[in-house]
Amino acid sequence: MFGKSVRIDSWVLLLIALPGLAHFLIFKYIPLAGNIIAFQEYNLFAGILHSEWVGLKHFQFMFDYAEFMLVLKNSLKFGLYSILFGFPAPLLLALLLNEIRVSLFKRTTQTLLYLPHFLSWVIVGGIFTELLSKDGLVNQLIHYLGGETVSFLTEPKYFLGMVISLGIWKEVGWSMIIYLAAITGINPNLYEAAMVDGASRFRQAWHITLPSLLPAIIVLLLLRIGHLLDANVEQVLFFLNPLVREVGEVFDTYVYRVGLMGGQYSYTTAIGIFKALVGVILVVGLNKLSRRTTGESIY
Template structure:
């Protein structure tokens, strides 16, 4: 009987590995093998000579990156947009999930949840076309402001409002999708905890503060660390859709700079060096904050 059980277990393990094989191959082929291409950051890469015959230049491209006069302005723009996106965008899905969790009428809860995560499935080209029409000086929003005697606001070409618009649209588009993760975590909380708290006289606020949030802490920590790891990443598609020369001083970020220099000017080694710089910063942030989170909250991603 024991040998029969071991045989079933071994077959199940083999089956699980077989099911996981496509995912493993995907990561190996498209994630790990391309990492060897980072070597061109230390070369003067030529597509005709290839990786093995292109001349080595050492740290030249990294020096060029840091000596570029506008690089620090671009880095500042990236950090500003990412900072506002994290400060205002990261808590938004959690707050929405907590509010929806308090709704008891499912006929309201389900349609609202669907409407909130529906924008995630729209491309930035579609979103850009819609909001360009809504926010331009003759659009619906400015006509509404003018009807109340408020001066028209040029959202799309005014540097003072561009960053706020970009951050707000990013939150609006992705907040519902992030909310789903927290709703799934909320569904896994033991309802007996809430019943015991109600017997002890805890109101909704107390139950949320002492049961819901502590139960969500592992999910919050993991999502926050993953978000911090992408601190230097900006949604290049969104920025390219809304970018224009009048707001380039505040809207030019690392990804759009890499796009213009790397793809349009074919400076592959230089842009690879920039990408490698971003990756090193992201890894350092994740590792450092992961250690800090483990010591302070006891939660970490590894």
Template sequence: MKNRLKLRIGDSGLLWLIALPGILYFIVFKYMPLLGNVIAFQDYSIFHGLMESRFVGFKHFIFMFQYEEFINILKNTVLLSFYQIVIGFPAPLFLALLLNEIRLSLYKRTVQTLLYLPHFLSWVIVGGIFINVLSIDGVVNQLLGLFGVSSIDFMTDKNFFRSIVVTSGVWKEVGWGMIIYLAAMSGVNPHLYESAVVDGAKRWRQMWSITLPAIAPAIITMFLLRIGNMLDANVEQMLALLNPLVRPVGEVIDTYVYRAGLMGGQFSFTTAVGLFKSLIGLIMIVGLNMFSKRTTGNGIY
């Protein structure tokens, strides 16, 4: 009995040792910075520090909702996030379902590699590609010119900017998200498909009756994680594509926090904005997770 107990303690100690770097990472870079949120309730000064800065309560939160520019920024953030969820979320699932139906292994692997290759490109490169392709003398305008359409400066046109952001995001990340669904599909029991074929089910019926129900937990998990980050924007993407001419429709919370907080020195106000965004994300993911567990029995925790 003692030997078994010593063996269990030894195994647990080894597991804790392996997990220690990850635990320290989250403590140092995720949990300790939470203490800095106190400056949202202060008129923070870098010269006075956290302990000596004047406490002002909810002053910055009140100002936030009275600030006309913030309301517009919040609207931009919600709209962009909504478009990215509506278009960007089903895209990897749709591609995964199509690739899952391909039986030629070499062709399947080649297409899969080409689709997730853009994920490994930085947003500086991706932004440069889209800016060049959509510029006045870019490929798109050259093609439009063949049909007698005058050139359009897409990158400075407010009517096209949100579409460009969503399209570039989908192009870059759709292949990477597809891998998760393909991994989930690989765990589906092949005997289910064989039984469906015997019963006369075609590919379309197999997809709806076997594949989608089998990967439903993965779909729900990915959706809840996306909803939890609804007010988050890819700062690198936005900074690569954003310019002063489209700022009224392209400025989002994260870029505003970067511009006003880091560059403008409004540390307390932008911390209040970031804290508000985090609370909204927490409320949404907890609420939708509870709803999902009650309706489907699946959730992320």
């Protein structure tokens, strides 16, 4: 009777998981077969089966093309700066919010912080385009304080910092929820013992909270590094214009412009394979390094 009950529970769990498995199979694994067009001169009307095979032609062109190297440089800068400044932000915010003892204020602050996550980039971009324009509120304030107006939207030197900062502002509250959930799972007896020993709030955070969050930090960091060359296409595309294209064109906007709008499907598929290989190499290599140094890894 007990064994039969276990088998029934297993079938129920399998049925619950079935929609998720079907989603990954249909939308993630089956489309991988389409990567074959990176080795073809794909013709939309001839299809995959009848398009001409060209081998590694598109990969060779990719590395010989000067515009590709510029896009690679911009994507690396965007990804590295996003990790450097964007990854620690939700962790620090969660640690600070965890120190708030007034429950109502804590819940209200948390809600306000993750509210921007639910706004689309069209809305966010529209708001900040108005705020940062030549006659926008920010430049009016600068002029009132005696400074000169700044072309935030058309000056290349401001583009990267502006887009990354807006991305952090929009998503930091949502990412913070993972760390707050992990903090709630820490044994409160550890904090009580530390208080008895006279540990300050800072010492408690440094010696108890952070070490307890280390597994979550490592997993999230490795997953983030795996998407080093990825960028939110809406985030960048909304602020991208010909005046800042030299510093703002990343792989996602480049694939959109050249592949979708220009019809170079094989070339942009080769770029996608290149991005995926870089991500796999980074995750596998850094996962091994993390397992040897910290004992934590994603597999």
